[in-house]
Amino acid sequence: MRFYRLLLLLYPASFRREYGADMIADFARRRRESSWALLDSAFDVLKNAAAAHWDVLRQDLRYTVRSLKRSRGFAFAAVAVIAIGVGANTAAFSVADFVLFRPLRFPDPNALVRLCWGPRTGGGWGCMNQLSPANYRDYKNMTSSFQAMGAYFGNAVNLVGSGEPQRISGAQVTSDVLPLLGVAPLLGRVFDSTSGGATDARSVVLSYGLWQSQFGGDPRVLGRGVNLNGTPYEVIGVMPPDLYFPTRETKMWTLLLLRDENYTDRSDNYLEAVARLKPGVSMDQARADLNVVAARLARDYPDVNGDAGFSFFAMRDTMSPRYRLMLLALCGASLCILLLTCANLANLLLARAGARERELAVRAALGAGKERLVRQIVTESMVLAVAGGIAGVAIAAAAVPLLSLLVPDTLPVASRPSLDLRVLALAAAITALTGLGFGLLPALRVGGRTGVDLSALREGIGSGGGRKQRLRNVLVAVEVAVSVVLLISSGLLIRAVWRIQSIDPGFVPERVVALRTVLPRPKYDMTQRRVQFYNRVLTDVRALPGVQGAAYITGLPMVMTGRVTGIVIPGREVSAGFRNEVVTVRSVTSQYFRTMGIPLLRGRDIEEGDIRGRANAAVVSESFAEHYWPGADPIGRTFEARGEVRAVVGVVGDVKVRGLERAEEPQLYLSAGQVADTAFINDDPKDLVVRYSGTTAALLPPVRNIVHGADTEQPISNVQTLDDVVAGETATRRAQLRVLGALAAIALLLSGVGIYGLLAFTVAQRSREIGVRLALGAEPSSVARMIVSKAMKLTLLGLVPGVLAAYAAALGMRALLFGVAPADPATILGTVVLVCLMTLAGSLVPVLRAVRVNPMLVLRSE
Amino acid sequence: MAYSRSDVDALLPLPLATFHILIALAHEDRHGYAIMLDVAKRTDGELRLSPGTLYRSIQRMLEQGLITETNERPAPELDDERRRYYRIAPFGAAAARAETQRMANLVRMARVEGLSPGRA
Secondary structure, three states: OHHHHHHHOOOOHHHHHHHHHHHHHHHHHHHHHOOOHHHHHHHHHHHHHHHHHHHHHHHHHHHHHHHHHHOHHHHHHHHHHHHHHHHHHHHHHHHHHHHHHOOOOOOOHHHEEEEEEEEOOOOOOOOOEOEOHHHHHHHHHHOOOEEEEEEEEEEEEEEEOOOOOEEEEEEEEOOOHHHHHOOOOOEEOOOOOOOOOHHHOOEEEEOHHHHHHHHOOOHHHOOOEEEEOOEEEEEEEEOOOOOOOOOOOOOEEEEOOOOHHHHOOOOOOOEEEEEEEOOOOOHHHHHHHHHHHHHHHHHHOHHHHOOEEEEEEEHHHOOOHHHHHHHHHHHHHHHHHHHHHHHHHHHHHHHHHHHHHHHHHHHHHOOOOHHHHHHHHHHHHHHHHHHHHHHHHHHHHHHHHHHHHHOOOOOOOOOOOOOOHHHHHHHHHHHHHHHHHHHHHHHHHHHHOOOOOHHHHOOOOOOOHHHHHHHHHHHHHHHHHHHHHHHHHHHHHHHHHHHHHOOOOOOOOOOEEEEEOOOOOOOOOOHHHHHHHHHHHHHHHHOOOOEEEEEEEOOOOOOOOOOEEEEEOOOOOOOOOHHHHEEEEEEEOOOHHHHHOOOEEEEOOOOOOOOEOEOOEEEEEHHHHHHHOOOOOOOOOEEEEOOEEEEEEEEEOOOOOOOOOOOOOOEEEEEHHHOOOOOOHHHOOOEEEEEEOOOHHHHHHHHHHHHHHHOOOOOOEEEEEHHHHHHHHOHHHHHHHHHHHHHHHHHHHHHHHHHHHHHHHHHHHOHHHHHHHHHOOOOHHHHHHHHHHHHHHHHHHHHHHHHHHHHHHHHHOHHHOOOOOOOOHHHHHHHHHHHHHHHHHHHHHHHHHHHOOOHHHHHHOO | OOOOHHHHHHHOOOOHHHHHHHHHOOOOOEEHHHHHHHHHHHOOOOOOOOHHHHHHHHHHHHHHOOEEEEOOOOOOOOOOOOOOEEEEOHHHHHHHHHHHHHHHHHHHHHHHOOOOOOOO
């Protein structure tokens, strides 16, 4: 019998209370009649208890739907608030987790590190410049911290097969690179390292994406021939999907063979290194190991390595600290939204509880037990949470693709993060708990009393008003504070973007289009042959109607940000501090400065006559001249760069080579016609810039025809306007701003709704008092003043801590502010005005309602 | 309680247990255990309502207004005081009649098609 009583506990309490006694009596009789009664009953209880719970749930759901239908405004507001909180947080944290924390998809990814050139003094981040083969070899051979180390550089090749020639991004890697990543090829093999790779000089490994797009995923692709830059290669392997190395864009790998002659010039930096730490070796130990080598290299080769060190970092951290900070700011903002969401939801529920108390008291008076009331309210909260959660997932799913702009392209991961279900569950749980907590309050109050409080049944008496009212006031103040933080933060970032956008890039980007024609080796090994190509293309393009100038350059500013060289000035000591002695170097054809709108300050432009065999001409930037020959005329001065003596023929304005937000080295321009035959392919001019009037669409077809006429196998790639290039400088910032701005707008809206809700509730509750005041002759304006001043008090209560918190937040993200002061008065003032306006807007309807209270009606209803 | 034809139709077809309970209460107020016994007797032991099924059905039928709980007690020697007694409501009687009619129609249709029991 005791067992049966225990079994009955499985039924809902309300059911047990009604029928428990009868069932126990029935069971007693049945047991007398049958020895199987207990077993039968156990099955019966299990089956029917579940069904009884389902009955109750269905009933509660029906009731919930009815009650939410009656208060549509509340239901809509609650679902929207939950959806915003859940959606914003899921999206923000999904992206942040993907970029910052999720391990890379390599085996033991934490042991993967990258090694580049860096200043001897340390500092900076990421790969600041490349290593020369000789320095790479020494770091590799003289350290003992690494299991394996390999070198690579990114390249792009012209893939000629069927149809249009294609330009494909790839990487040249030493044979150590792919094995040390630890990912086995999907098909075939990677480069053979036993013979030093010599057997694989004409082999190519495809990425999964290229295999799919260019070879239709054909499993018989191994052994097939492809033509890269005019040279036949053989496909020896296909890597699995999700392998991105060194960047997301890399579509294929060819073998990098370092021969003796590659090691002669220690200043020829073009390699990056990737390595795997030995088990048990920490980053710090490896860094110490590298430091010893760097010191030795500095001693042995002071002319090249005197100022040079290395930058060494985990592969996971291949991104600028700005990205990190930006994402953390975004996470902070969405946490603010979650806080705001919960405060708003609590406020909504507390307001509803006021109205509810009476209803619950009635139901309790009619015999509903505490358990049923609680259960009903839990069901209602759950319905709201689930509906809000579903809408939140929809919001997050829509937001994540937008946020994927914040995924840095230097990181070897897919471009689009997936939704993080753990975050979703957490955000949903937090909002559901808030809903439960504040929803249950009224039910527990009613159920907690021994008798039924009949005072709650009387119309017009707000019970338990004082404490709840204070809680609601605090919640509204918190909402104001949070929205102030978000408004000020996004305001500061907007000012930072404005400031960056107003920076002069040093050239005039409007009406300039750029396109790339990389001349493949060995077809264009001879400089003379390349110059012929440039001249033919440039002559024809300049003859096109509307074209005001055209020229070739090694790499566009802000696109090609690296490529530096050391220079030697006769009679000038090599000084410490690396930036001083390193300049960015580009090879250009004639008319480059005119086409780009870079002012020629003195002397002359590079000319077509500056070819090999004549004196090496150099055009330098203003900062270059100022640095090396301060106060003197630089024209005619000579210096040594790239192993040859150069004479300054002209001075031009400085250009923001590395981007709007970064400092740059002085700039040196050499003549395209004077590049050495043996020069590295990256030095070749390959970007054609054209200044024109008219539309890009009209310009491009004839330019394509001209390139095609000069070389039918020559592909064109990277077509872009310089406007886009400059706009791209602030693209991530603007993407981030849009997100932050949207969050701030939501926050403002939510706290406006919070203020409105509170005041509307207050007015409804105090309508009697307001009526009496009006009846006693109070002016409507004084009533209005009373309400507005209450709203303003709450706003002030939130404003002060909000501004302080915003200041703290701004200090934390100073690196993003680009010199805008964390306590920027204009931003703070603007926010205060905005928040006050929002308060006034939120109190408008309640004020109107209050002054329209009809004293007679109110008093009569008493 | 006022009810309309459409209220009745909305309940059809009645669950088997509901129909049997209505039949058991057609002419006599009974408590739960008595209903169980009556159904078993009427069906020659073929249908034995379990307590769970019975009381869940009773709960639902009370909510639907098919039956009511009654305070009138039978003769003291027959009364089991711990028991609640149930009585068929007019709405319940109407529902039972409508269900009977529905089944009769079904049986007639089946007969017309030669589906009487015992025939090949």
